[in-house]
Amino acid sequence: MKRLAILGASGHGKVVADAAELSGWDEVVFYDDAWPVIETNGNWPVQGGSRELIESLGRYDGVVVAIGDSTVRLEKLTELEAGNASLVVIIHPSAQVSRYARVSPGTVIFANSAVNAGAELGKGCIINTGSVVEHDCRLADGVHVSPNAALAGGVVVGRASWIGIGAAVKQLVSIGDGVVVGMGAVVTRNLSDGVVAFGNPARPT
Numbered sequence: 759m760k761r762l763a764i765l766g767a768s769g770h771g772k773v774v775a776d777a778a779e780l781s782g783w784d785e786v787v788f789y790d791d792a793w794p795v796i797e798t799n800g801n802w803p804v805q806g807g808s809r810e811l812i813e814s815l816g817r818y819d820g821v822v823v824a825i826g827d828s829t830v831r832l833e834k835l836t837e838l839e840a841g842n843a844s845l846v847v848i849i850h851p852s853a854q855v856s857r858y859a860r861v862s863p864g865t866v867i868f869a870n871s872a873v874n875a876g877a878e879l880g881k882g883c884i885i886n887t888g889s890v891v892e893h894d895c896r897l898a899d900g901v902h903v904s905p906n907a908a909l910a911g912g913v914v915v916g917r918a919s920w921i922g923i924g925a926a927v928k929q930l931v932s933i934g935d936g937v938v939v940g941m942g943a944v945v946t947r948n949l950s951d952g953v954v955a956f957g958n959p960a961r962p963t
Contacts, residue, residue: 759784762846763818765811765834766790767799770884771824774866775802777850783820808834812841820846822864823882828900828918835864835882845881853885862899880917889921898935907939916951925960 762783764771767790775786788804789811790796796804806814815821821843825831838845845863849855853867858875864882867873873891880899885891890908900918903909907925916935921927927945937949940956949955953962 760820761785761787761818763811763814763821764788764802764824765808765821765838766824766831767792767796767802767804768824768826770826772800772802773868773887774822774824774848775800777866777868778822778848780851781849808837812837812843815841815843818844820844822846822848822866824866826884826902828882828902828920831882832900832918859891868905892929904941 760783762778764774767788771788778786786802788799788802789806790804791807793804793807798804821838823831823834847861848866850869852869854872855867856875859873859877861879862881865879867885868887870888871885874893876894877891878896880897882900883897884902886903887905889903892909892911894911895909895913897915898917901915902920904921904923907921909927910929912930913927914932916933919933919937921939922941924941925939925943931945932948934949934951936952938954939945943956943960944958945960955962
């Protein structure tokens with residue numbers, strides 16, 4: 759029996775749990791620092807907080823962090839790595855991930871998304887429903903590509919950046935660390951670290 763522990767009992771966590779079950783995990787349980795106030799997350803039990811998870815790592819075949827905030831997600835991944843957790847990748851069975859893509863531990867890839875040949879995804883990325891990461895893109899740790907967003911070929915995205923719902927990024931564009939690209943934005947030029955960009959074409963605000 760394959761047992762998965764998810765840190766983060768959120769709505770995002772429900773989607774991770776559902777994808778995990780569909781991809782072959784037999785048992786899925788949650789841990790969350792709001793426990794014991796939160797005892798369930800949808801159909802799944804919450805069995806403790808971060809400390810309890812670290813103390814129980816030997817019970818699980820895999821662990822993943824389901825926290826939307828990229829900075830917090832990466833912090834929790836670092837804590838789990840220090841505890842020798844077996845961090846895994848969760849890929850929904852309807853996602854199309856090239857065998858020539860590289861996907862790092864702690865990343866989740868949701869339904870109807872595509873990750874094409876030569877793409878490289880860092881630790882703890884979220885490739886959300888219906889999104890596209892084209893050939894030779896390079897995503898640093900903690901990047902979140904929101905539903906129906908599209909990154910054209912060769913795009914580079916820095917650590918903990920967020921690409922909003924339905925956004926589009928032109929080929930070979932570089933996006934810095936900690937950037938927020940707004941919903942529906944069209945990114946045609948490089949964006950420096952820490953900016954928030956909206957519009958068509960996207961401009962820093």
